Amino acid sequence: MADPPTLHSRRTLNLHFDIPISKTREFWDSLKEGRFVTTKCMKCGSVCFPPQADCPKCMSGDVSWVDLGRDAALVTFTRVAVTPASFAEEGSYTIAIGELSEGVKVLAWLVGANVSRVKPGMKLRVEPRAGPDGKPYYVFVPA
Numbered sequence: 001m002a003d004p005p006t007l008h009s010r011r012t013l014n015l016h017f018d019i020p021i022s023k024t025r026e027f028w029d030s031l032k033e034g035r036f037v038t039t040k041c042m043k044c045g046s047v048c049f050p051p052q053a054d055c056p057k058c059m060s061g062d063v064s065w066v067d068l069g070r071d072a073a074l075v076t077f078t079r080v081a082v083t084p085a086s087f088a089e090e091g092s093y094t095i096a097i098g099e100l101s102e103g104v105k106v107l108a109w110l111v112g113a114n115v116s117r118v119k120p121g122m123k124l125r126v127e128p129r130a131g132p133d134g135k136p137y138y139v140f141v142p143a
């Protein structure tokens, strides 16, 4: 049976995302200092991650920053073997959801773990890192 006809594009598509961070800059500055913070609504008490300039539950703009610490418990994870084009250079990787203090759930790559030993409930730590361009990011590592 012949393959159905296809049309392949040979163009390289470079995507650049400019995400405004003026209202969440505290998060990035804190991450560079090794602290993992997010916003808490002073009106209804909701703690959100990622940080929000305005509370998504009650729409109040009265939010303050709370330190979540860096300890987490693994909720769930998945191993990505077929990577999207934007991560093609990375090879396979593991994405995890960890629960931090205040019940905040965070999605991040899990690195430095033997995937055959990764189990929900295991202790993780958020580890701040900097990319080659100096921009901060974070991963989970086994605690």
Ligand SMILES: [Zn+2]
Pocket (backbone or CB within 6 Å): 041, 042, 043, 044, 045, 046, 055, 056, 057, 058, 059, 060
């Ligand atoms: Zn609120």
